[in-house]
Amino acid sequence: xxxxxxxxxxxxxxxxxxxxxxxxxxxxxxxxxxxxxxxxxxxxxxxxxxxxxxxxxxxxxxxxxxxxxxxxxxxxxxxxxxxxxxxxxxxxxxxxxxxxxxxxxxxxxxxxxxxxxxxxxxxxxxxxxxxxxxxxxxxxxxxxxxxxxxxxxxxxxxxxxxxxxxxxxxxxxxxxxxxxxxxxxxxxxxxxxxxxxxxxxxxxxxxxxxxxxxxxxxxxxxxxxxxxxxxxxxxxxxxxxxxxxxxxxxxxxxxxxxxxxxxxxxxxxxxxxxxxxxxxxxxxxxxxxxxxxxxxxxxxxxxxxxxxxxxxxxxxxxxxxxxxxxxxxxxxxxxxxxxxxxxxxxxxxxxxxxxxxxxxxxxxxxxxxxxxxxxxxxxxxxxxxxxxxxxxxxxxxxxxxxxxxxxxxxxxxxxxxxxxxxxxxxxxxxxxxxxxxxxxxxxxxxxxxxxxxxxxxxxxxxxxxxxxxxxxxxxxxxxxxxxxxxxxxxxxxxxxxxxxxxxxxxxxxxxxxxxxxxxxxxxxxxxxxxxxxxxxxxxxxxxxxxxxxxxxxxxxxxxxxxxxxxxxxxxxxxxxxxxxxxxxxxxxxxxxxxxxxxxxxxxxxxxxxxxxxxxxxxxxxx
Numbered sequence: 001x002x003x004x005x006x007x008x009x010x011x012x013x014x015x016x017x018x019x020x021x022x023x024x025x026x027x028x029x030x031x032x033x034x035x036x037x038x039x040x041x042x043x044x045x046x047x048x049x050x051x052x053x054x055x056x057x058x059x060x061x062x063x064x065x066x067x068x069x070x071x072x073x074x075x076x077x078x079x080x081x082x083x084x085x086x087x088x089x090x091x092x093x094x095x096x097x098x099x100x101x102x103x104x105x106x107x108x109x110x111x112x113x114x115x116x117x118x119x120x121x122x123x124x125x126x127x128x129x130x131x132x133x134x135x136x137x138x139x140x141x142x143x144x145x146x147x148x149x150x151x152x153x154x155x156x157x158x159x160x161x162x163x164x165x166x167x168x169x170x171x172x173x174x175x176x177x178x179x180x181x182x183x184x185x186x187x188x189x190x191x192x193x194x195x196x197x198x199x200x201x202x203x204x205x206x207x208x209x210x211x212x213x214x215x216x217x218x219x220x221x222x223x224x225x226x227x228x229x230x231x232x233x234x235x236x237x238x239x240x241x242x243x244x245x246x247x248x249x250x251x252x253x254x255x256x257x258x259x260x261x262x263x264x265x266x267x268x269x270x271x272x273x274x275x276x277x278x279x280x281x282x283x284x285x286x287x288x289x290x291x292x293x294x295x296x297x298x299x300x301x302x303x304x305x306x307x308x309x310x311x312x313x314x315x316x317x318x319x320x321x322x323x324x325x326x327x328x329x330x331x332x333x334x335x336x337x338x339x340x341x342x343x344x345x346x347x348x349x350x351x352x353x354x355x356x357x358x359x360x361x362x363x364x365x366x367x368x369x370x371x372x373x374x375x376x377x378x379x380x381x382x383x384x385x386x387x388x389x390x391x392x393x394x395x396x397x398x399x400x401x402x403x404x405x406x407x408x409x410x411x412x413x414x415x416x417x418x419x420x421x422x423x424x425x426x427x428x429x430x431x432x433x434x435x436x437x438x439x440x441x442x443x444x445x446x447x448x449x450x451x452x453x454x455x456x457x458x459x460x461x462x463x464x465x466x467x468x469x470x471x472x473x474x475x476x477x478x479x480x481x482x483x484x485x486x487x488x489x490x491x492x493x494x495x496x497x498x499x500x501x502x503x504x505x506x507x508x509x510x511x512x513x514x515x516x517x518x519x520x521x522x523x524x525x526x527x528x529x530x531x532x533x534x535x536x537x538x539x540x541x542x543x544x545x546x547x548x549x550x551x552x553x554x555x556x557x558x559x560x561x562x563x564x565x566x567x568x569x570x571x572x573x574x575x576x577x578x579x580x581x582x583x584x585x586x587x588x589x590x591x592x593x594x595x596x597x598x599x600x601x602x603x604x605x606x607x608x609x610x611x612x613x614x615x616x617x618x619x620x621x622x
Contacts, residue, residue, distance in 0.1 A: 010158075014089035014090055015090040017078070017080040017083075017087065017088045017089065017090050019080070019086060019088060022085050023083075023085045023117065024252050026251060026256060027251050027256050028231075028259050029259070030258075032211075032258075035208065035258060038256045039054055039208065041253070042054060042241075046244060047559065055236075055238070056205045056235065057204055057205075057234070057235045058218075058232055059171060059188075059235070060218060060225075060232065060233075061231040061257055062121050062227065063121065063146050063229055064169075064227075064228075065081065065119065066118070066119060066120075067118060067153070069095065069101060069170075070114070070115050072112070075104055076095075076096065077092075078090065080092075083391070084392045084473075091153055093158035094152075094153050094154075094155060094161040097162035098167065099167070100196070105194045107193050107194055107195075109193075111175040111176075114173055115173060115174045116170050116172075116191070116196065118169050118170035118171050118172075118196070119168070119199075120166055120168050121146070123145070123167060124228065127145040129165075130148060145227070145228050145295075146228065146295070149166055169197055169199045170196035171198065172187060181239055182238070182239060182240075183237045186239075187239075188202060215232055231257050233256070235255040245564075246567045250473065250474055262324055263294045263324070264323045264333060265298075265321070266322075267288045267290075267322060268288065268289040268318070268319055268320070269287070269314065269315070269320055269332075270287050271316055272309075273285050275379075276353060276354070276380060277379075277380070278383035278387050279380070279467070280370040280371040280372060280374060280377065281370050282350070282368070283302060284305070285302055285303060286300065286301045288330075293323065298322060301330040303332065306367070313335060314332060315340070316344065317341055317344045318335050318339075319336040320332045320334065320336060349369070355371070356371065356373050358371050358376065359372075374519075384467050385413060387465070387467045389419070392461065394461070399419070407422070410432075415523050416465070416523065417526040419451060420455065420531065456531070458535075458537070460473075460476045463476040463480055466514070466520075468510065470507045471511060475502065475507065478502050478503065479500070484536060485533065492515065494509070494512060498578070499550075499578060499579055499583075500575065501578065546569065546573055547572070548575070549573075549574045549585040550574070550575045550576075550584050550586070551569045551584075551585065552577050552580050552596060553565050553590070554580075554590070554593045555590030555594070557591075558610060559610065579596070580596045580600050584605050586605070586606050586607075
């Protein structure tokens with residue numbers, strides 16, 4: 001009943017929830033050639049014959065937001081948003097108001113400890129009714145059902161969420177208990193038996209042709225469905241193969257999202273401006289006559305770089321066709337030259353930074369132009385601050401783009417360390433902030449608490465927050481896992497960096513250039529005086545006797561591809577290196593092993609053959 005589902009007082013904020021296993025993203029495909037390539041990669045990884053079919057479970061891709069539900073002995077006890085994939089927000093009280101989510105599971109064969117993942121969404125008709133009611137009440141309208149669902153689920157007062165028509169489709173579950181599942185098809189059947197709704201129609205596709213037929217069927221059904229979908233998720237049906245394939249970075253190798261063709265619209269380029277990013281790259285952006293496309297109002301589109309503008313000959317005043325790439329990033333697809341006026345001129349890319357006036361350079365083997373005035377360019381400084389406080393980095397709520405720009409302009413913030421001194425009573429702007437328009441005692445107090453809360457940060461997020469060129473979230477985790485603390489990272493050498501699987505020469509050189517820069521060293525030293533670095537924590541799946549060990553594979557393996565062997569080691573927490581050294585703990589040698597095997601023998605390093613490695617993996621996995 002509603003009284004049973006809604007019983008929590010409004011929360012001051014959402015608590016953070018560490019996901020037991022990461023909530024991953026999916027790679028996107030936009031053609032069936034890419035689906036074929038996805039299957040080819042899986043066959044190579046698994047060392048399967050090229051002509052063998054890999055059955056796929058095809059499911060509608062719901063355009064909503066992911067959620068994780070935890071059940072203990074059949075009772076719903078915790079619900080969380082996806083967040084950054086590692087850490088989400090506790091929205092249990094709100095999820096309890098969603099009628100599709102069973103508070104007590106049906107049947108009796110469910111695992112004692114169960115995590116169900118799925119998508120929260122809002123049906124089309126309910127979305128239209130909600131917007132009509134908001135319009136009558138003088139409230140702002142939601143742009144699309146997904147935004148409405150997201151805004152509804154993140155209400156601090158669950159009684160508001162209860163009034164919103166949210167629904168839930170489950171698509172997977174995870175448990176440490178033994179469950180007799182062989183396929184993704186089994187998972188969907190169990191979810192339905194336990195009381196969950198699953199997206200329909202789904203279909204088991206034995207061949208690529210059947211997968212294509214399903215796509216055509218679902219595309220035709222799309223307008224008749226009661227909810228928004230933006231594509232299809234194809235999952236390798238065999239769960240044993242899924243486990244072998246594992247993940248790469250933040251995406252699984254066993255699943256892929258096939259996105260429907262992006263919706264397009266015609267509009268006009270009213271201006272072309274140049275934005276300067278945190279690394280100094282100059283990015284041209286088209287300012288457009290606002291147009292509704294793909295469920296949102298679009299007024300800007302990236303033009304990528306100077307060569308892209310020249311290739312498409314995009315000019316101010318042009319009529320253009322735009323779309324949202326992957327239903328996310330607006331881009332110009334085509335210039336309608338037949339509608340071009342006679343008074344337009346080709347766009348001239350600037351030779352100096354539009355913000356600081358410093359000369360720009362074109363990096364070797366790169367298309368982009370950069371402002372090299374790293375510490376004297378206001379645009380770069382502000383963008384670095386925005387990156388620093390973003391959700392995957394320090395995640396400081398209440399310190400949005402406009403606030404950062406204002407604080408920088410006022411001279412209160414110049415470097416990241418200044419953020420943690422923002423409310424220092426010895427500084428005059430501690431009180432001046434409270435007098436700014438839109439700020440008061442409560443909002444300032446909330447920001448102060450958010451800043452204080454962020455001062456304890458995991459090492460991988462700290463590395464990412466520094467904004468080092470080419471160092472994204474996945475690479476930051478690799479570095480944190482390898483070096484453990486800032487002191488060890490700052491002593492990194494090129495040789496050592498290149499032993500880390502996933503870090504190439506260009507990435508390593510950019511990282512070393514950052515670490516060896518005296519200005520950057522000063523900024524980081526100042527920052528470290530305000531914060532506490534939490535050592536990198538390996539996930540449950542990584543914790544094993546192989547955790548932290550360095551493994552080298554050499555020679556040809558008979559039953560495993562080299563990629564699968566490396567993935568096995570990494571799943572058990574080992575570091576896979578491409579070269580043998582005194583730091584190597586284990587070498588796995590296949591047929592025709594050469595100099596690496598010889599060096600391992602000379603150094604007295606433990607050596608296993610393929611069969612011994614497989615036996616070790618089976619022992620550790622069990």
